[in-house]
Structures are given as structure tokens and as C-alpha cells.
Amino acid sequence: MYTTLSGQLAAFKHLEVIANNLANMTTTGFKSERVLFEKALTEEHAKISGGAFKSDIQKTGNLDVNDYVAIRGSFTDFTQGPIEMSGNPLDVAIQGKGFFVVSTPNGERYTRAGNFQLDQNNRLVTSGGHPVQGSSGDIIINGSDVSISNTGDITVNGQSVGKLRIIDVDGKTLRREAQQLFYTEGGNAEEVANPSVQSKALEASNVNAVRDLTDMIMASRVFDSFQKAQEANSRMSELRNSRVGSTQG
Amino acid sequence: MIKSLFTAATGMEAQQTRIAVVANNIANMNTTGFKASRAEFQDLIYEVRQTPGGEVASGVTAPSGLQIGSGVNVVSTQTMHNQGTMEQTSNSLDLAIEGPGFLAVQLPSGDTAYTRAGSLSINASGQLVNQNGFLVLPPITVNTQGTDRRIGIDGTVSATAPGATAPTVEGNIQLWTFANDAGLQAVGRNLFKETTVSGTATSGTPASTGFGAVRQGFLESSNVNIAEELIKMILSQRAYELNGKVISTSDQMLNSTTNLR
Numbered sequence: 329m330y331t332t333l334s335g336q337l338a339a340f341k342h343l344e345v346i347a348n349n350l351a352n353m354t355t356t357g358f359k360s361e362r363v364l365f366e367k368a369l370t371e372e373h374a375k376i377s378g379g380a381f382k383s384d385i386q387k388t389g390n391l392d393v394n395d396y397v398a399i400r401g402s403f404t405d406f407t408q409g410p411i412e413m414s415g416n417p418l419d420v421a422i423q424g425k426g427f428f429v430v431s432t433p434n435g436e437r438y439t440r441a442g443n444f445q446l447d448q449n450n451r452l453v454t455s456g457g458h459p460v461q462g463s464s465g466d467i468i469i470n471g472s473d474v475s476i477s478n479t480g481d482i483t484v485n486g487q488s489v490g491k492l493r494i495i496d497v498d499g500k501t502l503r504r505e506a507q508q509l510f511y512t513e514g515g516n517a518e519e520v521a522n523p524s525v526q527s528k529a530l531e532a533s534n535v536n537a538v539r540d541l542t543d544m545i546m547a548s549r550v551f552d553s554f555q556k557a558q559e560a561n562s563r564m565s566e567l568r569n570s571r572v573g574s575t576q577g
Numbered sequence: 578m579i580k581s582l583f584t585a586a587t588g589m590e591a592q593q594t595r596i597a598v599v600a601n602n603i604a605n606m607n608t609t610g611f612k613a614s615r616a617e618f619q620d621l622i623y624e625v626r627q628t629p630g631g632e633v634a635s636g637v638t639a640p641s642g643l644q645i646g647s648g649v650n651v652v653s654t655q656t657m658h659n660q661g662t663m664e665q666t667s668n669s670l671d672l673a674i675e676g677p678g679f680l681a682v683q684l685p686s687g688d689t690a691y692t693r694a695g696s697l698s699i700n701a702s703g704q705l706v707n708q709n710g711f712l713v714l715p716p717i718t719v720n721t722q723g724t725d726r727r728i729g730i731d732g733t734v735s736a737t738a739p740g741a742t743a744p745t746v747e748g749n750i751q752l753w754t755f756a757n758d759a760g761l762q763a764v765g766r767n768l769f770k771e772t773t774v775s776g777t778a779t780s781g782t783p784a785s786t787g788f789g790a791v792r793q794g795f796l797e798s799s800n801v802n803i804a805e806e807l808i809k810m811i812l813s814q815r816a817y818e819l820n821g822k823v824i825s826t827s828d829q830m831l832n833s834t835t836n837l838r
Contacts, residue, residue, distance in 0.1 A: 336834075340581075341626070341643065343830065347581035347823045348620070348646030351588030353816050354595070355618040355649055363643075401627055401643045414615075415659055415802075418759075443617055445655060446757035448774045455617040455652050470756065472677040472787065485787070504623040504644050507652075537819055548826045555833045 332554040332561065338365070338399045339551040345402055346544045349535045356455075357409070357441025357508045358533035360540070364400040404510075406499045409440070409534035411526055417474045418444045418452070421531040426494040426520040429461040430454050430509065436461070437509040438497060438517070440531055452482075456507040462490035476527035494523035580624075580645065581827045587648030588820035591618055592813045594651045599810050602801045609708075610661070610694030610767045611799035613806075614654045621647040656769075658758035661693075661800035663792065669726045670697045670705075673797040676789025678752030679769065681778070682711040689714060690768035691753055691761065691778065693797055705734070705748075709766050717748030728793040732783040752788045753778040 342363050352358040411421045420442035422428070427438035437458070444460055447453045452460045452467040459466045462482070471485040480492035501515030595616040605611040627643040663673050672695035674680070679691035692707060700706045703721050705713045719726070723736030725744065732750035737743070755761060760774030771778055784790040 340830070341645070343823070343827060344581045344584065344645045347584035347588075347820075347827070348648060350816070350819045350823055351584050351591070351648040352618070352620050352646070353588075353819065354592070354812055355620055358618075358620055361644060361646065399643060402645075404644075414657075416655075416657055417659075441619075443655075445759050446774075448757070448760070448776060450756045450776065455655075456619060472754065472758070503625075503642070504620075504646070506622045507619045537815070541819060541822070544823065544826055548830060551830050552833065555837070558837065 332558045334398060335554040336551055336558075339547045339554070341399050342547045343544065346540045346547065349540045350537065350544075353533050353535040353537055353540075355441075355508065355533050356443045356530050357439055358535065359407075359409075359440065359508075360405045360533075360535045361402050361504075362405050363402050365398070404499065404502065404504065405534065406502075407534050409531045411529050412532050413529045415528050416443075417476070417528060418446070419528055419530050420444065420476055420480075420492065421526045421529040422494060423524040423526055425496050426523050427497065427510065428454075429493040429495055429517075430458040431461055431466070432458045432509070435511065436517075437505065437511050438495065438502070439508050439510065441508040442525075443530055454507065456509075458507075458509075461493045463493055464490060467492070476525065478525055478527070480523050480525045492523075492525065494520045494525070496520050579827075579831075580647070582824055582831075584646070584648040585820040585823035585827065587621065587650060588823075589817055591616075591649045591651050592817040592820065595813045596810065596817075598654055599806050599813065602806050603803065603810075606799050606801045606803055606806075608694075608767065608799050609696055609796050610692055611801065612661075612693070612763075613657050613799070613801045614763070615657060616651045617653045617655055618649050619652045620649055623647070655759050656761065656763060657800065659800055661797045663795045664798050666794060666796055668696070669728075669793060670699070671695060671794055671796050672697065672728055672750070673792045673795035674752065674783070674789040675792055677754050677758075677787065678781075678783065678789040679754070679778075680707070680750070681714040681753050681780075682707050682709075682768070683714055684711060684768075688770070689778075690764060690770055691755075692767050692769065694767040695791075696796060705750075713750070715748070715751060717750065719747045720745070723747070728791055730784045730790040730792065732791050750783065750791060751780045752783050752791075753780050754787060755779075 345361050345363050349360045430437050443455050444452050446469055450468050450470050452469055467490045469484050473485045476482050482489050495517040497512045497515045497517050501512045502510040503513055598614050598616045602613045623644045623646050625642055625644055681689050681691055684690050696708045697705050703718050705717045717734055720736055720738055722739050726736040728734050734747045735744040756776035760772055761769035762772050764770050781788040
């Protein structure tokens with residue numbers, strides 16, 4: 329009874345993660361979230377491993393119904409999103425590893441979304457209004473002829489105004505925030521020595537609609553099969569309740 | 578469960594907004610001096626259901642947390658101020674700005690608005706006005722009898738009076754620039770208004786440093802890239818459908834839960 333329930337709860341959670349990925353399939357710099365499943369532990373199994381989960385229990389590869397008993401957690405898929413040319417001089421995409429550094433009231437944050445704009449103080453800011461950080465703090469752009477080289481050097485009307493700070497952090501320590509921002513929990517932010525950026529281009533969302541759609545179908549089918557199991561269980565208890573104690577069978 | 582319904586709804590709503598922006602761009606693909614806009618998306622807050630590194634069983638910590646997002650919204654529409662293509666016309670009062678800068682016009686309310694659409698004409702009092710009849714600033718009164726009217730790349734308007742042999746200067750067209758063009762507020766009729774984000778307007782002589790040159794006999798056509806807009810439209814439509822699928826899947830699951838016995 330409770331096994332089927334936990335399976336259904338896992339399918340619910342999986343669908344919630346998929347829903348957020350699909351809602352963000354056209355969000356610049358968005359990274360999809362993936363769910364980590366683990367197989368059901370039979371009571372016996374738990375006894376062998378001393379009541380704890382075995383460390384080798386994480387599964388990779390294709391999911392099957394049996395995986396849907398518990399969700400271990402979720403992780404962010406940091407694979408490169410497609411780079412799309414936009415023609416806007418303040419759009420920048422990172423090719424390969426690294427993140428832009430932005431300053432927010434809560435501290436430094438990292439993002440792959442390079443759809444930058446200027447604010448009223450001519451600072452380069454993200455679409456959420458947070459200042460983008462260069463090698464020496466905020467980047468001020470006074471003038472209309474802006475060009476950003478493929479190493480992140482910014483020139484305005486032929487004069488250098490700074491270099492985009494691009495850092496790399498261990499993806500496992502990154503936590504999500506709204507506005508495509510990430511922060512690190514205990515990870516070391518290291519400057520990327522030779523960053524490769526593309527100006528007048530944006531990194532599109534890396535959501536793979538086909539994958540999320542098939543995952544969604546899977547989640548819904550699994551949900552149905554657990555539903556059937558639940559109903560069978562329920563019928564069995566019904567039978568048991570009506571027959572037990574009845575001497576006439 | 579209910580959350581995925583709302584998440585998908587934010588996705589559908591955001592795609593609807595993007596289609597509205599795309600529709601306006603496409604509708605204005607032939608509008609002189611029109612600047613395309615784009616919708617900027619951002620993801621919403623994440624709900625941390627399980628802290629990364631938290632204990633899931635005695636002695637075992639979770640390698641990663643469970644972070645569930647709440648969907649997406651359109652944070653802003655950004656106007657793309659890149660140059661539109663120049664189209665030659667035979668009209669001596671058509672002008673295009675090659676490079677940065679806007680013409681200023683006076684609205685009936687007395688406010689100033691800025692535009693890149695340079696199809697000018699002359700009103701009853703002999704002043705240069707834009708296509709809506711709004712006075713071009715600073716006001717330039719021309720000799721309506723004048724012939725062979727020339728507008729130089731520096732904005733000098735001159736014409737030859739009847740009987741005269743040499744042209745006379747009638748005025749100078751000025752251009753205005755902003756620190757942040759994208760911060761201008763579009764108010765319709767190809768006009769933009771200054772905002773706190775755009776910075777204050779700085780006037781200057783056309784073709785001087787930081788200002789574009791004025792090209793007589795040309796018009797700047799819309800900078801809408803139709804292929805790009807169509808691709809956006811297709812993508813938005815598919816994204817809309819996918820989010821709709823999430824809603825129906827959530828609904829099915831919710832339905833079977835309701836019928837559980």
C-alpha cells in the first residue's frame with residue numbers, strides 16, 4: 329500500500345520538475361533540472377545494509393517503473409545550450425565552461441544568461457537589473473559603439489572599459505535562484521583563464537523538449553500503473569474484510 | 578501536483594506574451610523607423626524540498642537536493658535599436674539617420690518625443706513636421722517657394738529662393754542621443770519618450786562624434802528580421818503546446834487520485 333503511494337508521490341515530484349523545465353524552454357541561459365531516482369529497498373535489503381541506503385544504489389540510464397519508488401534528489405544539467413545570434417551588441421554567450429558574475433543584494437551570483445542591458449547609471453546589468461561584474465567591479469558603458477571581444481574585453485568608442493569576469497565553480501555546489509542565477513555552497517570560484525565568449529549572441533535554454541516530454545509520459549504511465557496496483561490492493565483488502573470471519577466462505 | 582499545473586500555466590502565459598510581442602513586430606515589418614522588441618524571460622523562485630547535503634537516512638547524506646522551480650515570467654520587453662536598412666525614395670524631405678541619434682518632435686501636449694522615422698513634410702506655416710504633423714525640434718521654417726531643397730549630412734537645410742542663384746540656409750536639423758536607447762519608452766506612432774533608465778537626451782550636430790549622419794532621400798525601414806520572428810513564433814507555439822500537455826497530464830493524474838478508493 330505504502331510502496332504504491334511513495335511511487336505516486338515520486339511521479340508527482342518528477343512531473344513538477346518537468347513542468348518547470350518545459351515552462352523555461354525559451355528562457356535565455358536556463359539550465360534544466362533532472363531528477364535522481366533510486367530503486368525500492370525491500371525490507372531485507374535495508375537489513376543487509378544496516379538500515380541505511382547502500383551507496384551504490386544510484387541508477388543512471390533509462391528509468392523503469394521500479395525506479396519510481398523514491399526520488400533521491402535533483403541535479404542541474406549544466407550542458408551547453410545552443411548559441412543563437414541576436415545581433416544586439418549587449419548580448420553575450422559563453423562558449424564552454426564558465427559563468428558571468430553578477431552582484432546582487434544577497435552577494436555574488438553566477439549566471440549563463442547574457443542578455444544584458446544598461447541601467448540609468450550606464451552600468452551593464454542583467455535583465456533582472458543586477459550589475460554584471462568585470463575584472464574591476466561594475467562595468468560602466470558611456471557611448472553607443474560597444475563591442476565585446478571573444479575573450480570578454482569590452483571596448484566603447486574604441487576605448488577599453490574593462491573585461492567581463494568569467495568564473496568556474498564545481499557544478500555540484502551550485503544552488504538555484506530565480507532569474508537564472510546560481511550561488512555556490514562551499515565551492516571555490518576560480519577565474520577561467522581563457523574564456524571564450526561570443527558577442528551579439530545568446531545561449532538559449534538547454535531544455536530538451538523531447539526528453540522532458542518522454543519523461544512526462546513515463547511519469548504519467550508509472551502513476552497509472554501504481555494506481556492499478558493501489559486498486560488491486562484495495563480490492564484484496566475488501567475481499568479479506570468481507571471473507572475473514574465468515575464461516576460459510 | 579497542483580504546483581505543476583500553475584508552473585505550466587506560467588509557461589503558457591509567458592509564451593502568449595512573446596507571441597504578442599512577435600505579432601507587433603511582424604505587423605510593423607514595413608513601418609518606417611520601427612524598432613523590433615523582444616520579450617526577456619526569467620525563471621521564478623525555487624522551492625527547496627530537500628536541502629542538498631541533508632541526511633536522508635542514518636549516516637547517509639543526499640548528494641543533491643530537490644529543487645523545484647515555479648515556472649517562468651516575462652521580465653521585460655527590450656527594444657532592439659540596431660539600424661534598419663536604408664531605402665531610397667525620391668522625396669527631398671525624407672531623411673534617414675545613419676548611426677546613432679533620434680529626431681525630436683513636439684507633441685500637442687508640449688512634451689518632447691523622439692523618433693527615427695524621418696518622412697518629413699511642411700505644414701501650413703512653413704515649418705518642418707513629421708508624418709503625424711508634430712513639429713520637428715528645433716523648429717525650422719522653410720521657404721515654401723524655395724526649390725532644390727537640400728539637407729546635408731550635418732543636417733543643414735537649404736533651398737534656392739525663386740529668382741536667386743545661390744541656395745540659402747533655412748535651418749539645422751539636430752539629433753538627440755541617449756546613454757541607453759533600450760531604456761526608451763515606445764509610445765506608438767514610431768515615437769519614443771525619455772525615461773530615467775534611458776538617461777537624458779543630449780543634442781548634437783548630425784555627423785559629429787557620437788551622432789549619426791543624415792541622409793536625404795532615404796528612409797530607414799523597420800529593423801524587424803522576419804525570419805527570426807517566424808522562428809520565434811514557431812518555437813512559442815510548440816512551447817505553448819508542451820505546457821498545455823503538462824496541464825493535461827497533471828489533470829489526468831489528479832483525476833485518478835480523486836477517484837482513488
